[in-house]
Amino acid sequence: MATQTNNDNSSTSALLASQRQTTTGEYLQNLFKQLRTGNLGVIPILFGWVIIALIFQTQAPAFLTAFNLTNLIVQMAGVAMIAYGIVFILLLGEIDLSVSYVSAVAGVLLAMGMLPPFNVPWFIMLPLALVASTLIGLLHGVIITTFQLPSFVVTLAGFLAWSGVVLILIGGAGTVVIQESAITSITRTFLSDEVGWVVGIIAIVLYAITSILSNRRRQQGGLASKPMPIIWGEIVLVALATIGFVIFCNSGRGMPLVTVYLIVFLIGLTYVAQNTKFGRYVYAVGGNKEAARRAGIRVERIRVYVFMLAGFMAGVGGVILAARLGSVATNAGGGDLLLNAIAAAVIGGTSLFGGRGKVYSALLGALIVMTIDNGLGLIPNVSAGARSIVTGLVLLAAVIIDAISRRQQQRTGR
Amino acid sequence: MLNRVFRILTPLIALFTLIMGVTVQAQGTADIAVLLPDSASSARWEADDRRFLSAAFDAAGVTYSIVNAEGDAQAQINQAEQAITNGAKVILMVNLDSGSGASIIQLARDAGVKVIDYDRLTIEGPGADFYVSFDNEAVGRIQGEGLVAAVEAAGLTNPRVAVLNGSPTDNNATLFANGYNSVIKPLFESGAWTLVDDQSVPNWDNQEALVIFEQMLTAAGGGIDAAIAANDGIASSVIAALQNQGLPFIPVTGQDATVGGIQNILAGRQSMTVYKAIKAQAEAAAALAIAIVNGEDTSAIATGAVNNGTNDIPSVLLVPVGVTSANIAETVIADGFRTWEEICVGEFEAFCPANR
Numbered sequence: 001m002a003t004q005t006n007n008d009n010s011s012t013s014a015l016l017a018s019q020r021q022t023t024t025g026e027y028l029q030n031l032f033k034q035l036r037t038g039n040l041g042v043i044p045i046l047f048g049w050v051i052i053a054l055i056f057q058t059q060a061p062a063f064l065t066a067f068n069l070t071n072l073i074v075q076m077a078g079v080a081m082i083a084y085g086i087v088f089i090l091l092l093g094e095i096d097l098s099v100s101y102v103s104a105v106a107g108v109l110l111a112m113g114m115l116p117p118f119n120v121p122w123f124i125m126l127p128l129a130l131v132a133s134t135l136i137g138l139l140h141g142v143i144i145t146t147f148q149l150p151s152f153v154v155t156l157a158g159f160l161a162w163s164g165v166v167l168i169l170i171g172g173a174g175t176v177v178i179q180e181s182a183i184t185s186i187t188r189t190f191l192s193d194e195v196g197w198v199v200g201i202i203a204i205v206l207y208a209i210t211s212i213l214s215n216r217r218r219q220q221g222g223l224a225s226k227p228m229p230i231i232w233g234e235i236v237l238v239a240l241a242t243i244g245f246v247i248f249c250n251s252g253r254g255m256p257l258v259t260v261y262l263i264v265f266l267i268g269l270t271y272v273a274q275n276t277k278f279g280r281y282v283y284a285v286g287g288n289k290e291a292a293r294r295a296g297i298r299v300e301r302i303r304v305y306v307f308m309l310a311g312f313m314a315g316v317g318g319v320i321l322a323a324r325l326g327s328v329a330t331n332a333g334g335g336d337l338l339l340n341a342i343a344a345a346v347i348g349g350t351s352l353f354g355g356r357g358k359v360y361s362a363l364l365g366a367l368i369v370m371t372i373d374n375g376l377g378l379i380p381n382v383s384a385g386a387r388s389i390v391t392g393l394v395l396l397a398a399v400i401i402d403a404i405s406r407r408q409q410q411r412t413g414r
Numbered sequence: 415m416l417n418r419v420f421r422i423l424t425p426l427i428a429l430f431t432l433i434m435g436v437t438v439q440a441q442g443t444a445d446i447a448v449l450l451p452d453s454a455s456s457a458r459w460e461a462d463d464r465r466f467l468s469a470a471f472d473a474a475g476v477t478y479s480i481v482n483a484e485g486d487a488q489a490q491i492n493q494a495e496q497a498i499t500n501g502a503k504v505i506l507m508v509n510l511d512s513g514s515g516a517s518i519i520q521l522a523r524d525a526g527v528k529v530i531d532y533d534r535l536t537i538e539g540p541g542a543d544f545y546v547s548f549d550n551e552a553v554g555r556i557q558g559e560g561l562v563a564a565v566e567a568a569g570l571t572n573p574r575v576a577v578l579n580g581s582p583t584d585n586n587a588t589l590f591a592n593g594y595n596s597v598i599k600p601l602f603e604s605g606a607w608t609l610v611d612d613q614s615v616p617n618w619d620n621q622e623a624l625v626i627f628e629q630m631l632t633a634a635g636g637g638i639d640a641a642i643a644a645n646d647g648i649a650s651s652v653i654a655a656l657q658n659q660g661l662p663f664i665p666v667t668g669q670d671a672t673v674g675g676i677q678n679i680l681a682g683r684q685s686m687t688v689y690k691a692i693k694a695q696a697e698a699a700a701a702l703a704i705a706i707v708n709g710e711d712t713s714a715i716a717t718g719a720v721n722n723g724t725n726d727i728p729s730v731l732l733v734p735v736g737v738t739s740a741n742i743a744e745t746v747i748a749d750g751f752r753t754w755e756e757i758c759v760g761e762f763e764a765f766c767p768a769n770r
Binding site: 060062065067068071074075078115116164167171172173174175176177179184187188321324325326327329331332334335336337370373374376377378379380381382383384385387388 | 453460461462582610611612613614615616617618619620621622624625626628629630632633635646647650651653654657658659670671672673674675677678756759760761762
């Protein structure tokens with residue numbers, strides 16, 4: 001937002017300024033000013049990850065190996081998928097405490113539907129499980145909006161009820177093994193070097209095209225746009241990072257297949273959030289519900305859609321978690337899953353109070369959360385207590401950085 | 415902020431209290447009150463114990479109520495008070511922690527009501543009147559011996575062994591660990607076996623266990639030859655980690671004789687599991703409770719004794735059974751705890767006996 005650093009309250013001059021093309025020099029100056037005033041974007045998270053990684057590397061030499069880091073991607077995939085949905089919930093200023101057990105319901109339905117007496121083929125059962133989790137989201141959304149209840153209470157009820165459903169579905173069996181290799185291969189497949197390169201190149205080209213097109217559209221619409229050299233600079237940076245990532249993955253077992261799914265959902269959901277009417281409405285409702293209503297947005301409908309989206313993403317996460325474990329058990333969806341998914345979105349920079357956040361924050365947050373688990377797991381004989389303390393401290397550090405950066409932004413009038 | 419939290423929570427608490435009140439009210443007078451702990455830590459309480467206990471009480475024609483505290487110790491104390499008010503003569507309790515368990519025992523003792531600790535021993539205070547449980551250290555010993563046998567059968571010399579314990583907050587997990595450590599620690603100390611890593615799995619969470627074991631494998635460069643897994647869920651995490659990394663299966667232990675566990679044993683992915691006949695445990699507890707209600711002699715039933723730290727508690731200690739591929743038919747199948755129909759599905763059909 002090039003014009004907003006200008007603290008001039010006159011609306012006409014702001015409007016005029018926004019219609020003027022920014023030069024590269026001005027853009028870089030503005031960027032520097034934003035960084036100085038605390039609008040740090042992804043920098044604190046990436047910097048934080050580098051520090052965490054270096055600490056682990058000194059303790060466990062196996063940490064910074066291609067084998068371990070590609071494994072880390074598979075380990076974080078389930079949580080990241082659930083957190084993608086949580087981002088939209090948080091953008092509304094709502095909360096969904098049921099996602100962990102909704103994800104478990106999807107995983108259990110998938111596992112049990114493929115077994116006797118149902119014997120449904122995986123390619124039918126997989127969509128059915130996702131439809132079920134989406135319908136659960138619909139149910140929560142409808143209850144919340146119809147009775148005007150706090151989402152906290154309704155999804156807390158869901159948290160209890162769906163954990164019961166998981167227990168009843170599995171019943172006395174205890175654990176149910178997933179035999180279908182089409183499902184377990186979701187998380188067990190590593191792409192060959194060639195396919196890895198193709199995926200990388202497609203990602204770069206897609207990024208380049210969307211970023212140029214969306215910038216051109218902003219320009220034509222008279223919105224603040226970036227100068228072309230900056231766009232090309234960003235594309236080169238993304239390309240270099242992607243190429244480095246592919247080379248790194250290929251030096252080990254190759255790129256995990258789930259990387260593709262993570263990126264597809266990242267791009268798709270980012271597009272939904274940034275470039276569709278629905279996405280803008282979500283930000284608007286989260287920013288100020290009453291203002292959004294008066295602007296003619298059908299607030300309740302948007303809220304229901306968002307809970308459906310969260311249910312769907314929980315289902316996707318649940319399928320990935322079940323596939324990775326190769327089985328489901330009565331404690332599916334328990335443990336730290338809910339906490340990790342919400343923490344991922346928040347650590348990634350999505351505000352708990354609505355209206356502020358990006359889809360990618362779920363991915364970065366999940367990376368941080370699971371890196372802690374991954375790294376501590378490499379160090380022999382770390383107690384479960386120490387594990388929890390470290391995770392708690394990192395979460396605290398992340399929100400403190402977020403709060404400081406927000407205060408800086410308020411102080412500088414943004 | 416806090417105000418808002420209260421505003422949200424108050425109606426919720428009111429609603430829960432109402433529901434709880436209705437549930438307790440519906441029980442009426444009952445000679446025997448069963449206090450179950452939760453339905454999350456294990457499926458057994460609601461799926462097995464409730465039905466086996468009901469069946470035994472119905473057969474003896476005694477009045478009873480069975481309630482579940484859903485993990486809330488305060489709720490369990492309320493349920494105990496309610497049971498005493500309703501004229502219970504015996505409380506059969508699975509405590510949520512030893513502190514709240516001791517409070518309930520005190521309440522009951524003041525009212526002249528006998529308390530049976532079911533499955534979990536209350537180690538605070540003077541202790542309950544009776545204790546009915548599996549010998550949990552024996553569970554661990556069977557696991558340790560099972561791993562030794564599996565390592566020998568696999569022809570491994572100086573195996574590198576990983577240990578995955580149960581939840582660090584579960585006293586039973588500590589007892590299991592005491593059991594298998596008594597078998598495998600001497601092997602580590604003599605140098606016959608090498609310990610790779612020893613970790614507890616918070617809340618027995620399988621996903622967490624999967625990450626923990628994957629990281630053990632990564633740190634060891636794949637060099638783990640055998641593993642203690644405290645239950646079948648954790649064993650399934652070990653198996654998944656090996657499959658995810660394309661490694662061969664290794665000797666690994668389990669517990670609970672779940673369908674997945676038995677299937678993995680048949681397929682050669684898991685060495686053994688420990689079968690605790692919940693039916694036998696429930697029937698022993700029911701027989702004891704009925705004897706107390708009828709004023710009969712209990713010394714023939716409670717033949718053992720376990721010290722809770724203060725007193726020796728007369729106990730019924732049931733012996734768990736180790737299950738390997740060799741004795742599935744004679745144990746879990748013969749008991750009706752598992753059926754071949756639920757085990758022999760899909761790819762596992764190939765590993766099942768032809769004439770069953």
